[in-house]
Amino acid sequence: MRCEIIAVGSELLTPSRLDTNSLYLTDRLNELGIAVRVKAVVGDDQADLAAVFSAALDRADLIVLTGGLGPTSDDLTRETVSQVLGRPLAESAQIVAALERRFAARGLRMPAINRKQALVPGGARVLDNPNGTAPGLWIDHEHRVVVLLPGPPRELKPIVETFVLPTLSTLTGGARLYRKMLKIAGRPESMVEEVTEPVYSKWADESPPIVTTILAAPGQVELHLVMVAVDGSAAEARLTAAASALETVLEGDVFSTDGRTLEEVVGDLLRESRLSVAVAESCTGGLVVSKLTDVPGSSNYVERGIVAYSNRAKVEMLDVPEHLIATYGAVSESVAAAMAEGVRTRAKTGVGMGITGIAGPGGGSPEKPVGTVAIAVSVGEETSTRTFRFPGSRDMVKSQAAQAALDLVRRRLLAIR
């Protein structure tokens, strides 16, 4: 079953408002195995709405329209749907009675304009709205289903839960959507694609198919696997096997298959290994320790963080030998290693991290351009170091450096496990 959602209302076309009903609708429809293929937002304009609705009717089995069911003259959804489907409006005695009861219960008479809300396209079923004056409408039309819902979420949701979903589930026959997400660090998007595409492309032709999508964020790539199936345990088993196959070709670069963030994964590894961590940062300016402490309970393993922006701070607080800075420069693997070891020794932690680099926009040089970052991780007897060259603006360099540093700790902790 393929679905399109149309949100109606000029306020949804302003720079400060989004159609959030469609997120809720997508979530609930996906659970029934109904995929949303297109979403549209249209203003209070009859010609635009008629065009968008007609196009959806040509493509979809289920069209859900939200909003534009109010009593005022700019509410046009009922009228437009009636006209496009060729089903003339007629007044519903059931709705008039419900409206009159609603106003009477508040000691008010029904304003004349509300009578418009009792108009119903021929053949429509009225879906009672306990929280407002605009009822929902369900229209079976030439092997398609058209559903009209009021825009306010507290009116829309009860109608969906009590009427729309139960009726749709009788039409779909138990199929549901299942998903799995792999999060990857240390490998750029195109290099993830290069090794995974030969693996996942064949799943698209199996029955039922697994659909794979790649998404990139600073310092992180995500692979989303989605399938629609009736048999839930078989679906979960196939997705788990698919995730394993991708993990194999991505070697150690997959850090999460259960939704956890990188800082949560590192936190769990630290907890398992019974190690605490101390962080010495320069160019990331506190972002690494701020991410680590975003995790509830991180006070159990984050001992301290030092942001040593100046060379004096690096020497005084982290015991970085001045001759290292003089010889190799503040941005060097030698200094990163000294920072990681210095903070670890002072803090008496199991893990020490050192990050030094040039976030930009100033401070670059031909040998060390903006984006150059040296990272060191000290665990056990060994301090490992790496130098990166990250592209992008100051905040991009900070984000990528923080992710890379957390990822290096993850790899070291896995290696000693």
Add this chain to the structure above:
Amino acid sequence: MRCEIIAVGSELLTPSRLDTNSLYLTDRLNELGIAVRVKAVVGDDQADLAAVFSAALDRADLIVLTGGLGPTSDDLTRETVSQVLGRPLAESAQIVAALERRFAARGLRMPAINRKQALVPGGARVLDNPNGTAPGLWIDHEHRVVVLLPGPPRELKPIVETFVLPTLSTLTGGARLYRKMLKIAGRPESMVEEVTEPVYSKWADESPPIVTTILAAPGQVELHLVMVAVDGSAAEARLTAAASALETVLEGDVFSTDGRTLEEVVGDLLRESRLSVAVAESCTGGLVVSKLTDVPGSSNYVERGIVAYSNRAKVEMLDVPEHLIATYGAVSESVAAAMAEGVRTRAKTGVGMGITGIAGPGGGSPEKPVGTVAIAVSVGEETSTRTFRFPGSRDMVKSQAAQAALDLVRRRLLAIR
């Protein structure tokens, strides 16, 4: 000029993702008097995208497509637009060269799949993308304009600002939108409304009207003033006078009328006062120093940051007397003051900041519930302290505490100026 926006990407049809690029695009297009009439979201499906794009082409003068320009096989925007417009794709030597330079700069070879990003529909102009591999494309087609933009906001926005808007403004002419924004700290939204509404409400009836909107973010309230006018200098003069009137009733709580963030304002005040700063944080976990160092050039005044999560770290690194922690607790104004003075003394800076609190979800008690945060600022001879009780989740408490700490520094620096 009527515009439609089409966002491409299956991830935008999941229950957890929204197309937010269209808000930014609407905002900037509205400023040129261009109305957005329809917005659509389409998955990575060539047939769906072709249908939605063709329909938009029938109705609109300007069609902006975002996303689907990546190197992977599910990126189909270029191919689909080429096919619908009947403009075959050809490889652009300019783009191939730029891609190769981009990868070479990071010491990487260009993966073969990236070559796809150099394909361009016939007659398209290439819009350089300094922050990514996918260039934008501008196509003049039968009295219509079709613009293709990469999906990531940090890639899309620079292309819009430097190329798309200037070119569109030559096509539109006439009235423009003018705005002014006041940023406010230390006063909740409802109390901002209480004192400003009597001032700004009358501007809505003037000609042309000034429209005022209030927006709240953690630790910050914004007042947006907007007017549409042909005469730019008259508009700017009215908005400046309006901003002054609001600043008067908001007393010292307006920290910015020129778009600067709180950390930029604090940075500028530190620079003017020729003072450096050192930060000692507990519950904010590095967020304060990370915000301060988000500002380019902050290495000139940020000397160091200490994240002292454990009591031992507070004693060892900040010289907080153990008896203070024993007597008043780690979350207390006495300890915050000792942290601010300790970090300032060790770092030999003009300003010291101390932040200690309970970010949650655990660690609260009846006298000191989750959200309790003590903040101290040490400048000159005086250390001032304040205790806050912030509502919300762990990250909300961290954000509000960081804003409050920066705002206290701002007020102290203004007072000694």
